[in-house]
Amino acid sequence: MTELCTLDLLYFDGVENEEGEIRAIFIPNSCHVCKTMRHDSESGSEIKLxxxxxxxxxxxxxxxxxxxxxxxxxxxxxxxxxxxxxxxxxxxxxxxxxxxxxxxxxxxxxxxxxxxxxxxxxxxxxxxxxxxxxxxxxxxxxxxxxxxxxxxxxxxxxxxxxxxxxxxxxxxxxxxxxxxxxxxxxxxxxxGRIDCMLPHQLLETFEEFPASLKEFLVLRMVGAMGAFAMGRNSLTLLTEFASYPLTVLWGLQEAAKLTDGIPHLGDRKSLVVHIVGAELPFECNNLAKWDVFFLNTLPALKSLYVTFTGPELTGVPAGTWDDDLRCPHCERNNKHFVCDFQPNTFYHDFVKSKNYIRPDVVVAFNCGLYRQTGFQGSDSWAKTIPCLLKEGVPLILTAYTAAEAPLDLKRLQEASRDPLEILMPPQKNPYRSSRPCRNFVSEEESPIIFKNQYITVVRKQSIK
Ligand SMILES: [Zn+2]
Ligand SMILES: [Zn+2]
Ligand SMILES: [Zn+2]
Ligand SMILES: [Zn+2]
Structure with missing residues (x-):
């Protein structure tokens, strides 16, 4: 019997092909070509497929x-x-x-x-x-x-x-x-592809991030009318873009409440973010989202430096991105935004390189740290884990399911050389994406999963 290939099918995901077009999708009770459904819920009519x-x-x-x-x-x-x-x-x-x-x-x-x-x-x-x-x-x-x-x-x-x-x-x-x-x-x-514009709101005063991503998006960024005009499907896709940067901000905000030595989010003037295990279609599919949800939502933040590393990050040139990715607000307000790409690079190699700048936060999205066969059947996390914790800054992990999140934490504890301070134990992330994806491998636990559904925040215990 062939062994279940856990990775490739784990989270059967994108509906876009490599060219960014919408690929053919199988819907079992519809015409494969025109997607006419067996039952039409609006008209109540029924066709024989x-x-x-x-x-x-x-x-x-x-x-x-x-x-x-x-x-x-x-x-x-x-x-x-x-x-x-x-x-x-x-x-x-x-x-x-x-x-x-x-x-x-x-x-x-x-x-x-x-x-x-x-x-x-x-x-x-x-x-x-x-x-x-x-x-x-x-x-x-x-x-x-x-x-x-x-x-x-x-x-x-x-x-x-x-x-x-x-x-x-x-x-x-x-x-x-x-x-x-x-x-x-x-x-x-x-x-075809559903249009989904990033909001262009600039927040002028810092207010605490509320208890849900949708609340933040609708009340503070796009407005109720804007959300209505976008429509539900488009808004759902926006939550997926927003979930990556806003999960980081929410994680940092909550971590600062729980412990000394982590600056208050509203006071941060600069942020260096390391994104580990990045992939082009997820973390980097729309680079402007990092500008819009960091620089536009934190009035005091003047400079943002985001580094993307990962062995599965391909198709981008190495180094800092030349194009000015800032929105007009940030340009006017003299805010700086740099994206640094380290494609085909393990984080443990990156930390030794000359491109390394000390981070304020390290993030691994939907990382599956617990999997021993995560990258081309081999375990690359063992070497990476000590590096994730090296600087003693918050490390934010996200996971798809309630079963995975504690396994990731356990792996982290086992592979870390230092004792960990758990700033946020594995819990549901109020800033998860709302876009449903099918889940094959743990379908009996949850047939539908979301990006960044669970969050954990830790750091290396500081020596007192
Ligand atoms: Zn056939
Ligand atoms: Zn048809
Ligand atoms: Zn149903
Ligand atoms: Zn039956």
């Missing part, structure tokens, strides 16, 4: 769209048909309900099927094709896949069950997020 008779894994609103997609679907469909013939089954998930699979085995079942089919294909699968295997239209409880007997949740259209007994109560916890994810996927599939 045509399931591909070859593989029974993908559906269309009619022959025209099936034909349109056939050239792309053909080779995968044929491989699936070979498997079905060999095993004498009408569909890949047929009869799964009789196997009584545990959550772990059910994941392995889907994953192994996907690997098997991919091996027989002469190319690697597209993300939407992987989604066909990982998130099929089956009963959430028993996994039976007889489409004619499956009901769907009328609210989120993303949850399927064969009978009332299999309609789980825990679904209520995720229904709203699944609906938001569906809405985002449909809007982006139909219209």
């Amino acid at each position: 045509l399931s591909c008779s070859g593989c029974r894994m993908i559906a269309y609103c009619g022959l025209a769209h099936q034909k349109e997609h056939w050239a792309q679907h053909k080779d995968l469909c044929k491989v699936v048909q070979q498997v079905l013939r060999k095993e004498g089954r009408p569909s890949l998930f047929n009869g799964v309900e009789k196997l009584n699979l545990s959550p772990e085995s059910w994941k392995a079942f889907r994953y192994n099927l996907m690997v098997r089919v991919e091996k027989a294909l002469t190319r690697s699968m597209q993300p939407y094709e992987q989604e066909m295997f990982l998130y099929p239209r089956v009963c959430n409880q028993c996994r039976m896949d007889d489409g004619t007997k499956l009901n769907e949740c009328p609210d989120c259209h993303s949850f399927f069950y064969c009978c009332d007994q299999h309609l789980s109560i825990t679904h209520q916890e995720w229904c709203k997020d699944l609906k938001l994810l569906l809405d985002l996927n449909i809007e982006q599939s139909k219209k």
Whole structure:
């Protein structure tokens, strides 16, 4: 049995391809081409979707769209048909309900099927094709896949069950997020990338950051009217941009309340931020967000220096960014903003280099410190961890799930040479992103996850 590859599929994420365009997304109860849903929640109307008779894994609103997609679907469909013939089954998930699979085995079942089919294909699968295997239209409880007997949740259209007994109560916890994810996927599939402008508000007096990111964004940055004009989907994407810088600020604010020796956020005149394990599509997808949410929200802050390091940071030239990334406010107010990129570089190598400037805060977003196979199957964190704590400044970690956050902390404690001062034990982060992502690897814990959902703040214990 192939081992579950934990990293690549852990958090099945972006809907953008390498060119920044919206990629094809698999939505099990819609036409793959035009995304017309089986049930239209607005009109209440229902259409009969045509399931591909070859593989029974993908559906269309009619022959025209099936034909349109056939050239792309053909080779995968044929491989699936070979498997079905060999095993004498009408569909890949047929009869799964009789196997009584545990959550772990059910994941392995889907994953192994996907690997098997991919091996027989002469190319690697597209993300939407992987989604066909990982998130099929089956009963959430028993996994039976007889489409004619499956009901769907009328609210989120993303949850399927064969009978009332299999309609789980825990679904209520995720229904709203699944609906938001569906809405985002449909809007982006139909219209392309959703525009999301960064706010251009400049805050002139320092006020404490409130207890939620949305509250801060709506009340202090874009205004209620602005938020209404943006629409929910666009605002959701804005929370994802904002979550990275604002999590740092909120973490620093709370840490300063708890201990001596950390300056009050409103008094900071300059900040050097080290972002460890950075990746282009997440931390650096919009560099202006660092300016807007640091320099525009902290009136006293005059200078911001952000260094991005990481072995998975690729596609950017090394060194400080030449372009002036400041917004007009910061230019007028003579505020300085420097972005420094250290691509393909481990943090433990960076700290020894001439480019190293002592940080005021070190951050590792959604880091998975606990994973021993985080980077190309090897454990690079062991060397990095002592460096994260070296200067005794706050170290902010974020994690996706409640299970991961304490594991990250445990790893930190084990690998650190010095005792740690826990400024904020693992807890839900009020500045997490609101954009839902599907989670495969720990789906039984939470089928939906958010960037920066949990936060932990520590530093090296100072010697008194
Ligand atoms: Zn269609
Ligand atoms: Zn097919
Ligand atoms: Zn069932
Ligand atoms: Zn639902």
